[in-house]
């Protein structure tokens with residue numbers, strides 16, 4: 001599968017995306033560069049004792065606070081719930097998320113209001129662990145504090161979704177709210193990484209990408225630890241799409257298991273899901289190779305094969321016959337795939353990409369299609385070639401990059 005995909009990629013990838021996703025930061029006379037502009041950079045990071053503010057004290061924000069709390073950084077965790085802030089600072093426990101865990105003593109909870117400009121400008125790092133649908137409103141407020149774009153903190157985003165209504169990736173939300181320079185400096189961490197395993201220090205690896213590769217390197221240096229490996233790259237669009245799309249396929253895999261289908265069916269969904277993700281990503285303008293990395297197949301495999309995944313769990317319960325509203329209201333945590341399925345449906349329709357599994361997930365979630373009917377329809381599809389990456393068409397990535405001032 002890997003060899004086949006690589007061969008097809010070599011044959012079919014158009015020139016523009018490959019140039020586009022080369023490193024933006026290492027231009028030198030020895031490595032001629034297609035882009036002619038200065039990439040924005042965050043302020044220099046101290047070798048030790050960075051001041052890090054994590055926005056979002058849910059499962060993942062709390063987990064990443066704990067991860068950074070292992071080092072000698074000053075870690076601040078913003079929570080929207082006053083009670084959670086108070087309890088955390090007294091007892092080093094998060095009342096609502098990962099409630100069993102004893103957090104490091106060098107994490108200070110702040111909130112419930114968003115920290116003010118003076119506090120934000122003191123920070124070396126801002127890490128956003130806010131679900132995608134709430135990012136725009138928070139960035140709009142925070143942008144007032146990011147006045148000096150030449151002294152930005154290192155910006156890290158870990159959410160995995162597509163915004164409802166706009167179908168925007170996080171890069172676009174950042175550009176809309178904070179401007180193109182902030183979006184170009186933003187870094188994205190994604191990969192197979194359940195919060196509850198990271199806090200138990202289980203060996204884990206993730207992808208870290210940015211249009212400004214030097215920023216990705218800074219984020220990687222901050223997170224890299226003996227039990228946590230980071231691999232850097234320069235395809236943030238592919239990394240973002242990987243994280244958002246895998247959640248939709250995790251719902252499909254959960255549905256199949258919930259219906260009582262077994263290993264063959266789940267393996268089919270994972271593999272065909274990877275093919276769909278790669279086609280959607282390529283049509284969008286991302287590098288197909290990104291989908292073979294940790295953020296792509298790595299996270300797809302993780303979330304499609306574990307009941308620890310909220311998205312898998314939503315699918316499983318749908319397969320068992322529970323109504324969606326009941327599942328969402330009792331899940332106790334976000335399952336980004338449910339909202340992202342809407343954006344994915346619009347994107348595949350616009351791009352004309354054949355993505356029958358994503359299409360069926362959307363229909364089960366929003367058109368009352370029975371899960372069993374969805375699987376039956378997938379099995380009844382006419383035989384087709386295993387993998388054909390789209391080569392033509394206008395790519396949304398080009399428009400997004402033009403918005404960021406990254407057009408060639």
Ligand SMILES: NC(=O)C1=CN([C@@H]2O[C@H](COP(=O)(O)OP(=O)(O)OC[C@H]3O[C@@H](n4cnc5c(N)ncnc54)[C@H](O)[C@@H]3O)[C@@H](O)[C@H]2O)C=CC1
Pocket residue numbers: 056057058059060061080097129130131132134138158159160161193194195196332333334336
């Ligand atoms: N939990 C995990 O293992 C991983 C989660 N992620 C991603 O990280 C993001 C956050 O996920 P979790 O922390 O797991 O979710 P969660 O459901 O555990 O927590 C959600 C957080 O969002 C906050 N929130 C709700 N409404 C908000 C608003 N209007 N403004 C600001 N914050 C608001 C909540 O207070 C809470 O802190 C998601 O995009 C998820 O896909 C990524 C990797 C792993």
Ligand SMILES: O=C(CO)COP(=O)(O)O
Pocket residue numbers: 160191192193194195247250299302303308309310311312334335336
């Ligand atoms: O993205 C995740 C792990 O990498 C978490 O997946 P869920 O949001 O489905 O729980």
